[in-house]
Amino acid sequence: MSAEKGAASRRRQPMGGGLAGRGEGRGAGRAQAGPEPEPRSRLKMEAPGPAPAPRRFTWEEIAQRSARGPPPQERWLVIDRKVYDISRFHRRHPGGSRVISHYAGQDATDPFIAFHPDKALVRKYMSPLLIGELAPDQPSFEPSKNKKLVEDFRELRVAVEKMGLLKPNRTFFMLHLCHILLLDIAAWLTIWYFGSSTVPFLISAVLLGTVQAQAGWLQHDFGHLSVFSESRWNHLVHKFVIGHLKGAPASWWNHLHFQHHAKPNCFRKDPDVNMHPLFFALGKTLSVELGVQKKKFMPYNHQHKYFFIIGPPALVPLYFQWYIFYFVVQRKQWVDLAWMLTFYIRFFLTYLPLLGVKGILGLHLLVRFIESNWFVWVTQMNHIPMHIDYDKNVDWFSTQLQATCNVHQSLFNDWFSGHLNFQIEHHLFPTMPRHNYWKVAPLVKSLCAKHGIEYHCKPLLTAFADIVHLPDISFSFAL
Structure with missing residues (x-):
């Protein structure tokens, strides 16, 4: 007990003792804790230190971060003179890794504005990616671009x-x-009421083919966030239209279509021209390259003849139908797969009792055949006849105008093409609701005239014929 008391008294000793001891204890405490804080009045009078200056970059430095060359492949881009490092973020980009990477090493201000309706919200997520800004002596976009046009x-x-x-x-x-749902109901009623003979069967197939084509244009609207102010509602209805009404995955469409809009008709960046030269050689540049390399996978000088067999009839029933399932399984897009299955369940439950197994398979194939022809002719008439080349990093306006053309406006053309006869306006303003394309068209024409840029607009049948002509191709294989 005495030993414990002695130890306790020794532990208390630095805090105890007389007046002198207490004074020494306080002094030692202050020495260990550091100097006393300054009075608040003095702190208020002192100005805060200067913020660290942002890093400054030149366009030459930014162009080197385009994900090309040996590792590490850095990816930088510029938006409103701010420099962002997307080297890691690109894989988590909601719009897809490739679409944002296509602008690595470039100014992405105009595509950023074009693709994002809620820019203030997106900028908040961009803050951690900010690494600096353009140096004061650097222009706001690449010197090679037309300053006045931009x-x-x-x-x-x-x-x-x-x-x-x-x-x-x-x-x-x-x-x-x-109107899409009514056509869908009318197709079923036709067979239910008139039977499964040839004429009702064909009428029902045409109605269902129309449903598929028109639903394709409608899902395009929701996919571009053109209908609702909140993105989540656009995404939800998009999944319903493309998944439940068409049997296709929204993620697959987003992955391909936004790349097409970012860099239309650009080899290795636009998926719509990346399937070549497997079947076709599009554009003068690729044709010359294939001619020099002697890579003649197909008889390209006759492609205007076999286009009718390989292109419009076969794209949807023979290619898309198996690839979309491969896509969702390979990328584990299980929600999209569930939406797709609801289409096939509904289709088989409603038509199997009326047609049997062979009849329903024949109907489905015929509907996809009609849809495929409709889809290919409409979507390709705006792009294939236009300029196709590698990415030259020109300004947004020129990028879209050299890769797109319009078709004359009429009530039928608007309905038949889902207003994609205004392809130029759609590409310049991808989130614009399609019912406003005709209003902005005169302003776009005026800007084209001011800068000497040709505004291509043609009749519908001429646009179809230009696809088959596939200009600037056949001559190259004589090289």
Whole structure:
């Protein structure tokens, strides 16, 4: 006990003792804790230290970070003079890794504005990626781009927003959805009431083919976030239309289509031209390359003849139908797979009792054949006849105008093509509701005339014929 008391008294000793001892204890405590804090009044009078200066970059430095060359393959891009490092983020980009990587080493201001309706929200997520800004002596975009054209287009974009042309008329889209559902019901009623003989069978197939084509245009609207102000509602209805009404995955469409919009008709960046030269040689550049390399996988000088066999009839029933299942399984897109299965379950439950197994398989194949022809002719008439080349990193306006063309407006053309007869306006403003394309078209034409850029617009049948002509191709194989 005495030993414990002695130890306790020794532990208490530094804090105890007389007045002198207490004073020494306090002094030692202050010495160990450091100097006393400054009075608040003095702190308020002192100015805070300067913030660290942001890093400054030149366009030459940024161009070197384009994910090319040996590892590590860095990816930088510029938006509103701010430099962002997307080397790791690109894999988590909601729009897909490739679409954002296509602008690595380049100014991405205009595509960023074009693709993102809620730019303020997106900028918050971009903050951790910010690594600096352009040096004061550097232009806001690459020196090779047309400064006046870029500025004029950005002024046009501001005018479009002030005119309210990016605001949707939801009644328009709901009526369009209703007409699709009514055609779908009419197709079933035709066979249910008139039987499965040849004429009702063919009428039902045409109606269902129309449903598939028109649903394709409608899912395109939701996929581009053109209908609702909140992205989540666009995504949800997009899955319903493309998944339940068409039997295709939304993720597959997003993966391919946004790349096409980012770099249309650019080899290795636009998936719509990447399937070549497996079947076709599109554009003068690729044709010359294949001619020099003697890579004649197909008789390209006759491609205008076999296009009718390989292209429109076979794309959807023979290629898309198996590839979309491979895509969702390989990428584990199970939600999209579930939506797709609802289409096939509904289709078989409604038509199997009326047609039997052979009849329903024949109907499905015929519907896909009709849809495929409709889809290919409409989507390719706006791009294949236009300029096709590697990415030259030109400004947004020129990128879209050299790769797209329009078809004359009429009620039929608007309905038949889902308003993609206004392909130029759609590519310049991809989130614009399609019912406003005709309103912005005169402004786009005026800007083209001001800068000497040709605004291509042609009749529907001429647009179809230009696909088959496939200009600037056959001559190259004589090299």
